[in-house]
Amino acid sequence: MMRFASIALAAALAVCASPLASAESQKHPEEQVVARGLPAEAVTSHIISLQGEQVAFTARAGAIRLRDAKSDAPQADVAYVSYERNGADAAARPVIFVFNGGPGAASAWLGLGALSPWRLRFPADAPSPSRAPVLADNAETWLAFADLVLIDPPGTGYSKLLSDSDDIEKRFFSVDGDAEALAVVMRKWLAARGRLLSPKYIVGESYGAFRAIKVLAPLRERENIGVEGLYLVSPALDFTWLQGGRNLLSYAGLLPSMTAVARGSNGRTELADAETYAAGDYVVDLLKGAKDGQALARMNQSVARFTLLDSHFVSRLGARIDAKSFSRERGRNKQRVSSAYDGGVEGYDPTPFAPVSDWSDPVLETWRTPLGAAMMRLTQEKLAWPIGEARYFILNERIARRWDFGHGGRENAEVVSDLRDALALDPRLRVFVVHGVADLVTPYFATKLMLDQLPAYGDADRVRLIVLKGGHMPYLHDESRAGMRDAARKLVEGQH
Template sequence: MAILRHLPAIFAVCFTLATPAFADDPPSNALPGPGTAKRSTVTPQDTLTYTVGVEAVPLADPEGKKLADIVATTYAMDRVEATKRPITYVFNGGPGAASAWLNFGGLGPKRFVFGNQGSAPSDLPKFEDNPDTWLAFTDLVFVDPPGTGYSRAVGADAERNFYSVEGDVDALSRVIAKHLAAKGRLGSPVYLAGESYGGFRAPRIAQKLQSRDGVGVAGIVSISPVLDFGIRQDEDISPIPWMNGLPSLVATMRERAGPITRADLADAEAYATGSYFADLMKGPRDKAAVDRMSAEVARLTGLDPAFVRRLGGRVDIRSFSREIGRNEGKVGSLYDANVTAFDPDPSAARSDFDDPVLDGAQAPLTRAAVDFYGRELNWKIDRRYELINGDVNRKWRWGEGQGAPEAISSLKAVLALDPKVKVIVAHGATDLVTPYMESKMALDQIPAFGDPERVRLKIYPGGHMFYTREGSRAAFLKDVKALYGVSAEE
């Protein structure tokens, strides 16, 4: 499910789903009432006892007509004062992706392994305690927008009401405000965490909550986001997408020789933003510029110089993901290029292939979610669980006018108005879909607003879902704890 640079979707572009999204759903199938269970999980510091609950948060129009049921899955710690404890609302991306990725992959109290080298669609979702769960310092609410998970819009106006940048932000900010009031949590510090398109929507939701719904947000964690879609547009003429993508290609190749850090990519970043950018501006008719680019890109990446020269020094991510494993008949994931699978057509000049991470994780994650709600919470529903809904993504409206969607202006507005808000933008070094340099470019244009440390860019080993790697998830947890004002030992 790759991001195509010409399209503004993050987490759900190359869907293989061809059937209508709701073809096997009964026409009128109300969701059951709330389901709850008492559970515990063990971390290095403590045994956490908690209540997990699932319920539908209804949204209605001004006349009271129901528009949607939004499913929220909540983990709340026992033996603590809930009314003042931090609460974090979590979203995945797409648009069209459910929150199971973050719930069962990194943040929730139970997790299972997926998305790494050796993972397969036939893997059984074996849950284990998550030592890196955020539940130790914040209650968690995983929210599935309409058309994802078990959430559904009601009536014929679903697309108009929810399948758009603005409609999505309006709906999810209302869900948060309603949930806080209904649970008596208006005294709790509120945080937002989102992955991919969820990382894009988080700053916009924060601004909407702050300006319309009367809820100030204490912090934002954007995971593998695109903060400004304009940065990645027009790769046929713009050097910016190529400049931002190159360090992630270099990171992929260097990681094959051993562990890497951000410091190990300093030369690639310097070249990409310096000489490479200047030569890209000269264009393909400048033979000397193309020769220089081709030679240096081949040196930095270790790719065949003849291959790089054929591409004019501009290595696109699909060609790269196939070339790095060509000798073994394998392809790399666009979401973590060092996770590979066999190429279904290794001798073909061009090949369409399922992504080893995204498509490979779809079966076990869906299986885990259905089992979790049905068996763990006895919340059984006779409808499809939409882990990734291609229909939502295809129908998404990205706005009007000439400007590309962006979240930087919302982020600046939130930071400027509230000097206490803190932000982490986190990326995996080998993610080709949302390369970390895009966020660096966007964040570098934000004023300090009194303290430049309020907004931090963090890079970890791994790809789009870097938190599926043990070491990266632990390092991420340490940084997130600092955002929440929690010591690393707690």
């Protein structure tokens, strides 16, 4: 009887819906796209207190539509949130464009974690997905010295594709297509706001730093936009240094961060011995190979001493310790695991007695929920953007799975060569690189070893490495968030 009633109801609904469906199918394709697209820009006015000064600013939440160059067919709406100080000289006021990484991560990580006028108030040492997303005024906002434009690439945040074409999705979800699309978005925003003369900077985190470097060429060559500075947070510069195994130097790049976690270090000052060993005797013994028993014995003893791991465990791995093995083994007796994103933060091991375990990262997976919720709350309550019931993709795993890194694949993707070319071409370009000392995903020392291979380009200080407390998202710690702001001010204001 229930089955029959369900079928009858479905048939009735189909009959009732058919005129609407017919009317929808008769709409012009552009009208259908408008119905699927994002709302018009919302503009709101706000005041924040910064070091005792009342700063008035305008917030804008909207989207930039990308179209096919030949057919003019709509392809995507790319969402942005901008914060612009009132009364500033538009030509002199710097503009900072902000991207996160993933691929598939939205800008709320950097926005509500570090840069924006509001941030998520959330204790770094007690993460929990169920904590309420409480927003607070951000005393460390970068609005103090620059206007901010936070951009969510297609498929992240509220941004969406407006075409069902697989070819369009494939293009946007690729290294080159992503960079070219975002270059257009930046140029369109600058033109619409009359900011083409403003000094321009790009901030990128993790893969967002990879993206920030990649976007320089299409900005320069296609959109006629030059950039004065890059601010790279926990950058993924060369994946051969991050994968392990193929590149022996990746173990050397990781060792100082593991040492920092083992010692509870908050910066580089206590890690000089680990850095010296990692770039010296460790590399020499690694190159001698697995057949050299004396080299193995030396490495086993030293790596166990620096990481505080059990010497038998270190020996079983041939003193080649990867981030996941370290994260589990250091707390195994307590049935706990460390975060790869911040080795100083621990969580419970869901299968503590299994020889191999998989777990949700205690930092990444506990922050994503309240950050996404906070961004939805910000959009509705402060930015007044009528987004309706749209979902905010703080992390879109589908993009990460489908991302096209090019012919060499993810394991061979790198932007060090792009950075090398950009620095050589533009002597005004400056680059600040910021890392958390306990980051096991993109270790600071691996970045240092890569940056050390760059020429001086007339002034070695054009590329600067800054190491702070914390991990992949150092801004989760109050002192590091302030340190990031101070470094960004120096970059923007040209201080040495």
